[in-house]
Amino acid sequence: MAKNGKKIFKSVDVISRELDVVDNFVLKYWKRYVYLAIGAVIVVAVVLITIRVFDHNTVSASQELITAVSSSELQSAIKNNPGNVLTPYCSLELVSKLVDSKDISGAKVICDTIIASSQDGYAISRAKIDLGYIAESQGNNEEALKVFAQISSDLDSPEAFRSEALYNSGRIYLAAGKKDLAISFLKKSSDFSNDSCVGWPEFSKNLMNRIN
Numbered sequence: 193m194a195k196n197g198k199k200i201f202k203s204v205d206v207i208s209r210e211l212d213v214v215d216n217f218v219l220k221y222w223k224r225y226v227y228l229a230i231g232a233v234i235v236v237a238v239v240l241i242t243i244r245v246f247d248h249n250t251v252s253a254s255q256e257l258i259t260a261v262s263s264s265e266l267q268s269a270i271k272n273n274p275g276n277v278l279t280p281y282c283s284l285e286l287v288s289k290l291v292d293s294k295d296i297s298g299a300k301v302i303c304d305t306i307i308a309s310s311q312d313g314y315a316i317s318r319a320k321i322d323l324g325y326i327a328e329s330q331g332n333n334e335e336a337l338k339v340f341a342q343i344s345s346d347l348d349s350p351e352a353f354r355s356e357a358l359y360n361s362g363r364i365y366l367a368a369g370k371k372d373l374a375i376s377f378l379k380k381s382s383d384f385s386n387d388s389c390v391g392w393p394e395f396s397k398n399l400m401n402r403i404n
Contacts, residue, residue, distance in 0.1 A: 257282045263289045280306055280315035287322050291329075300326060317343060317353040324360065333364050340364075344380070355384040355392040362396065366403065375400060 257278045260269040266286040273279055283306050290299035299322070306319040324339035340357040343349050349357075358381035366374035381396035 254278055263293070274309075277312075280310045280312045283310075284315060284318055284322070287319070291322075291326065296326060296330065313348065314350060317346075317349045320349075321353055321356060324357070328360075328364065333368070337361055337364055344377075350388075351384050352389045352392065355381045355389040355396070359392045359396045359399075362399065366399070371403060375403060 254273075254276060256269045257273055257276060260266045260282060263286060266282055266289070270279055270283055270286065283302050287299045287302050290296075290302065303319040303323045303326070307316050310316050310319075320339060320343050324336045324343070327333075327339060328336035340361045343357040344354045344361065346354070358377045362374045362377035362381065365371075365377065378396040378400045382393045382400065384393045386393045
């Protein structure tokens, strides 16, 4: 890793050791954080479905999706209810289970399916973010950066996902020793409202504070 002669910034190893608990959690355990976020999305979806379900006459179908727990149950429920409003969120839950079981190719197929067939913009953005994380977990940082760049520049994506994508771009560039690029992305992420972005602007500010 390149070092500046004047030591304008510390090595990534030193920065990582000095990160606070929240940043360490996101940097080292991003997958668990994503799964928790997905779980929260599904909880919200369950609440919303109680309002919308009767309009769609899909009470029994929604019950099948809500009660599905294992990967096989989720796959069956998703297959049986392709048009249900809850299906994209259960598909996201399935992605997390497939990644956790090391079925990366299966997880990517589900993400691609959500992106290609879902009408839910929130679910589509989440699936795209997941593809970026999957690429990074496989050591393909260039592909991950490409995915995050696409999301962060998409004005139709919710602000939370754009801020998350910018944070991850900054984090990856920092790990590669590209301080200036890292700061530029982290600064853009920090400019979003923390109220609507699930903490990503705050994470970005914390990481920037530890670069200098």
